[in-house]
Amino acid sequence: MDAEIKASSTAAPDPGEKPQGRKFAFRKLFSAATISVMPIYAFTLLFVVGPLVYMVVLSFLTRAETWGVIKEFTWSNYKKILEPVYLKTFYESLKLALITTFFAALVGYPFGYFMARLSAVWKRRMMLLLMIPFWTSSLIRLYGWIIIFRANGVLDKILMGLGIIASPLKLLYTYSAVVVGMIYALLPFMIFAVYSSAEKLDWQLVEAARDLGATPWQAFITVSFRLTIPGLLSGVVLTFIPSMGLFFIADILGGNKVILVGNLIQEQLMKARNWPFAAALSVVLLILTSLMIALYRKVSGVKDLEGLV
Amino acid sequence: MSDVILELVQIEKSFGDVRVLNGIDLTVRKGEFITLLGPSGCGKTTTLRIIAGLETPDRGRVFLAGKDVTDLEPNKRNVNTVFQNYALFPHMNVEANIAYSLKLKKTDKQTIAKTVKEALELVQLSGYEKRMPDELSGGQKQRVAIARAIVNQPAVLLLDEPLGALDLQLRHQMQIELKRLQKRLGVTFIYITHDQEEALNMSDRIAVMRDGKFEQIGTPAEVYDRPKTSYVARFVGSANLLQGKAYNAGDSIIRLETPYGFGLVSTRGAKIRDGQAITVAVRRESVTLVAGETADGSGLRAIVKEKHYAGGVLQIILSLSDGSEFVSSKQGLDSPLKAGDHVLITWLPEQGVIVDLEEA
Numbered sequence: 001m002d003a004e005i006k007a008s009s010t011a012a013p014d015p016g017e018k019p020q021g022r023k024f025a026f027r028k029l030f031s032a033a034t035i036s037v038m039p040i041y042a043f044t045l046l047f048v049v050g051p052l053v054y055m056v057v058l059s060f061l062t063r064a065e066t067w068g069v070i071k072e073f074t075w076s077n078y079k080k081i082l083e084p085v086y087l088k089t090f091y092e093s094l095k096l097a098l099i100t101t102f103f104a105a106l107v108g109y110p111f112g113y114f115m116a117r118l119s120a121v122w123k124r125r126m127m128l129l130l131m132i133p134f135w136t137s138s139l140i141r142l143y144g145w146i147i148i149f150r151a152n153g154v155l156d157k158i159l160m161g162l163g164i165i166a167s168p169l170k171l172l173y174t175y176s177a178v179v180v181g182m183i184y185a186l187l188p189f190m191i192f193a194v195y196s197s198a199e200k201l202d203w204q205l206v207e208a209a210r211d212l213g214a215t216p217w218q219a220f221i222t223v224s225f226r227l228t229i230p231g232l233l234s235g236v237v238l239t240f241i242p243s244m245g246l247f248f249i250a251d252i253l254g255g256n257k258v259i260l261v262g263n264l265i266q267e268q269l270m271k272a273r274n275w276p277f278a279a280a281l282s283v284v285l286l287i288l289t290s291l292m293i294a295l296y297r298k299v300s301g302v303k304d305l306e307g308l309v
Numbered sequence: 310m311s312d313v314i315l316e317l318v319q320i321e322k323s324f325g326d327v328r329v330l331n332g333i334d335l336t337v338r339k340g341e342f343i344t345l346l347g348p349s350g351c352g353k354t355t356t357l358r359i360i361a362g363l364e365t366p367d368r369g370r371v372f373l374a375g376k377d378v379t380d381l382e383p384n385k386r387n388v389n390t391v392f393q394n395y396a397l398f399p400h401m402n403v404e405a406n407i408a409y410s411l412k413l414k415k416t417d418k419q420t421i422a423k424t425v426k427e428a429l430e431l432v433q434l435s436g437y438e439k440r441m442p443d444e445l446s447g448g449q450k451q452r453v454a455i456a457r458a459i460v461n462q463p464a465v466l467l468l469d470e471p472l473g474a475l476d477l478q479l480r481h482q483m484q485i486e487l488k489r490l491q492k493r494l495g496v497t498f499i500y501i502t503h504d505q506e507e508a509l510n511m512s513d514r515i516a517v518m519r520d521g522k523f524e525q526i527g528t529p530a531e532v533y534d535r536p537k538t539s540y541v542a543r544f545v546g547s548a549n550l551l552q553g554k555a556y557n558a559g560d561s562i563i564r565l566e567t568p569y570g571f572g573l574v575s576t577r578g579a580k581i582r583d584g585q586a587i588t589v590a591v592r593r594e595s596v597t598l599v600a601g602e603t604a605d606g607s608g609l610r611a612i613v614k615e616k617h618y619a620g621g622v623l624q625i626i627l628s629l630s631d632g633s634e635f636v637s638s639k640q641g642l643d644s645p646l647k648a649g650d651h652v653l654i655t656w657l658p659e660q661g662v663i664v665d666l667e668e669a
Binding site for chain 2: 202204205207208209210211212213214215218222223226227
C-alpha cells in the first residue's frame, strides 16, 4: 500500500510525462482492491457471458443427424422461426405475457402501494405472508392449483355450493388456468417492486398536493402514482420477462394445449434434440425482451427502473 | 371583531395515549404575523396541521374567515402551507411546482404564466423556471416553496419552521425577506419556530407553547419584557429566576427577600400578600453588578465564576451562596471583574418581573 501511495504522489505533479503515468495505471490495475473483485468479474465472464456467446454461436450451426451439432454455418435456424407455426407461438407467448403483466400490475400495484402505507409491524407481517409460499417449491404450489381447478375440484365445489354455477367449470387445462397460474407465480415480484418504490415515497408530498388544492385522487395521480412509476415499470419488467420464458406453468395447467416459446425451446432442446434451433429461438426471445425493455424506457422516459435495468 | 381571519376554539388532539393539544384557543387578525414558539414536541406543528386540515382535532372548532372549516378537507380550505423540508414535487420543475395549484383550478395558461412569473420575481428567483428541485440550493428551494404557496392567494399562509434547514447567515437574510414579503402581500402568516430570536425579530404577536397549551400570547415586547410564567421567561429571554418571599416596600414595589440578600421589584399592579412566596425573572442584560455596597443595601451576594465572550456580548457567570448559577450579560466592553470577586447583583425595580402568579 505504501508503495502505491508513493507512486501516486510522484505521478500527480507531473502528469505530462507519459511513461510514469502508464506505470502508475498499471500499478493501480493490480492494487489490492482490484484484485479482490477480480473473481467476481471472472465468474460473471465465465458463467454469464460465456453461455450467452455459446448460445449465439450454436444458433448458427447445423444440426447433426443423430446427436449434437456440425460446425457448419447456416441461417436456416432463424429462417425456420419465420414459419407460421413458430411465429404463432411467439405471438401467443407475447399475448400471454402481456395479459399476465397487465393483471399482475392491476392487482400488484394497489397491493404494493397500500402495503407501503401500513405501520412497520404490519409491513413485516405482510412481507412474511408474501414470502411464505416461496419456502415451498413452485412446482408443488402449481399442483395445488390443479386441485383447485380440476373438474369438481375446490373451486367448482365452492361455486356450485354457493349456487353461482350449475355445472363444473372445467377450468383445468384451459388458457384461463394458465393465465391465473402465471399471475400467481409472478405477482409477488410486481408487489415487491411497487412496494419498494412506494416505500421511498415522501408522503409529505401528497400532503403538499392536498394542501395546494388537489383532491385525494388528483394528488394520487399527479404525485404518488407519478413518483412510483419506476417501481411499476420494474415490476412490469420483472413479470413480463419471466412470463415469456416460463414453460412449466403452461405444461402443468395448460395440459399441452397452450404452447409458448418457453415450451418450444424446452421441447426442441430436450425432446427433438435440435440444439441449434432451440438456441436460435432463445436468441430471438432475448432480443424481443430487450427490445421491450428499451421500448418501456423510451415511452416512460424513466431511465432508472429501480436499479433493475 | 370583523377583521378576525382565523379562530381556534378549545382544540384538543391526542395521538394514541399522548395528548398533544390540550384545549388551545387562538384568535388571529387579518394581515397579522403570528408565531407559535415552543420546543419540539410542544404541539405547534400539530396545531398548524389542524389549521391546514391535514389533521382533524378530537374536539374544538376551527373558524376561517368566520366559517367553520373543522371538517373541511385540506383542498377546500383557503390556506396554504410552506412545509419544513419544502416538499417540492421532485418530478416537476420550478415552474410546474408553482403552477400546481393554478392548474388544478383550471386557470388559463396565460394567467398561469403571468402569475408564476410574478411569484418568481417576488421571491427573487426569476430565470429559474426550468430548474428541477434537486438543482436548487436550500435557500432557493425555500423560495420556490413560498412562491408555490402564495400563488393561490391564501387567506392564511402557514409556515412550519421554514428556515430551520438554512445556515445562520441565510436565515437572517430570509427573516428580513419573509417579513418584507408578508407586509407587501398583506397575507396573514402563522409561523412556527423554536428559535426565540427568530420569533422576536419577525412577529406581530408570539404565542409561546408548552405541552399542548399556550403559556402566553402577546407582542414580542410583552412576551420579552413581561413574561407571565417562569417558562416563558426562561424560553424567550433565558432570564434568571429567583425565588423568595415578598414584602411590601412602598408604592407598588415589593422587596424580594432571598437567602443571598434582597432586591426591589415592581408589582405592576399585581396584588401580593406580605410574606407570599414568589418567583421573579430578571433578564441577563438588566443586571448591574456592583463591587462595593449599594446605597439602599439591596443586592444579592454572589461570586464571579467565569467570563465568556459570545458575539460581542460579555457573559458573566455568577454563583450564589447556595451554589445556584446566575448569568449577567452586557454588550461589548470588558469588565474589571475577575473570577473569585465578590459582587452584588442589582437591577431596577421595573426590570424584575414577578412570574407564575395565579390569575385572579
